[in-house]
Amino acid sequence: MSLDAIDAVDWSTIPNPTWTQFDEPERVAHALRLLTVSTTANETGDAASLLAGGGFVCSHAAMVFPAAYAATPILLDLVEHGQRPRIKEAALGLLADALGYSPTAGHNRVDTRYDTDVPLCCAIARLIRGRRSALLIHGKYGKRLLAEAELHWxxxxxxxxxxxxxxxxxxxxxxxxxxxxxxxxxxxxxxxxxxxxxxxxxxxxxxxxxxxxxxxxxxxxxxxxxxxxxxxxxxxxxx
CATH class of the missing domain: 2.40.30 (Elongation Factor Tu (Ef-tu); domain 3)
Structure with a gap:
């Protein structure tokens, strides 16, 4: 399911605010595929590190990129249907980063199917709120993510x-x-x-x-x- 969802996104149309190859949206798609099919702890960790290192978020700079909006439904699918607990945990942590980090200057808005020029954090939060039941299963971490999403009303x-x-x-x-x-x-x-x-x-x-x-x-x-x-x-x- 997640692989089809990844392939359905036209990643080439998503802006790369830094213009560096490490932040290309296609790199996000590649990392999401690796995360989806990972079978060992090392593979899952490597895929999550790719997503945390640029294009999706940049952890050391606490920065979130426009591609995070397209990636959020895929990560939510992994939280709900991931093949292994480590995949679900990694997806949950990446979603928390995407919601908590600040967008790059000039790229803090996205167009959605329901509105245009939506603040990036609010667009991501609405997707998260839509998976309430799946997130509540993950205890305090899922509840914490939902509580944060509720603030972006x-x-x-x-x-x-x-x-x-x-x-x-x-x-x-x-x-x-x-x-x-x-x-x-x-x-x-x-x-x-x-x-x-x-x-x-x-x-x-x-x-x-x-x-x-x-x-x-x-x-x-x-x-x-x-x-x-x-x-x-x-x-x-x-x-």
Missing amino acids: RMTIEETEHQPDGTLTALATLEGTPFETPGEAEFHSPLSERPAASVWIDALTADVSGAACIQLGHIQYEALPGSVLYPAECGRREH
Whole structure:
């Protein structure tokens, strides 16, 4: 399964921010293949070291590369279906690095099937949240990764009501953990491919299902249903 998923990615279209051969996305694909078919501890360790040494992440610089977004579903497959415990453990550790490290300057965003110019960490976190059941099986390490992914929340506006004082009340769906307010958010409109300037979320109430009500401060653009909010700090995150 993972080998087919690796082959399905057009790695040549993914940017290499450093232009060095060690950070080529095709090298990431090669390392993922080696990890998938590894049969000994040495083979698994060597493949994980390749991924940690560039292209996917650079461990000594705490840097994550754009190819990490394409690699994340493959590593999640290995966490769930890897042939050996060491493969699953290696994949879990690499995912934690990808979420925790900072993107290279100028390459901190990716286009996804649901939105464009998404902060890289938020895009990776959403993929991780989608495998909750598989990760919970891995005890404290899986729970820790999920807890970190929950901090990279995503909020989709469903209904809005303008208030007399110029603020906006909105019903929304929250993915991730509720956060303290007031807080700054990055605003994505369905009318634009680029994120707009940040907005302030003055208040938030949410239940366990993710149904939320938010109070936005003065907003200079139209918050249509389908507009999406991300943590502003994630959009500014760079190495």
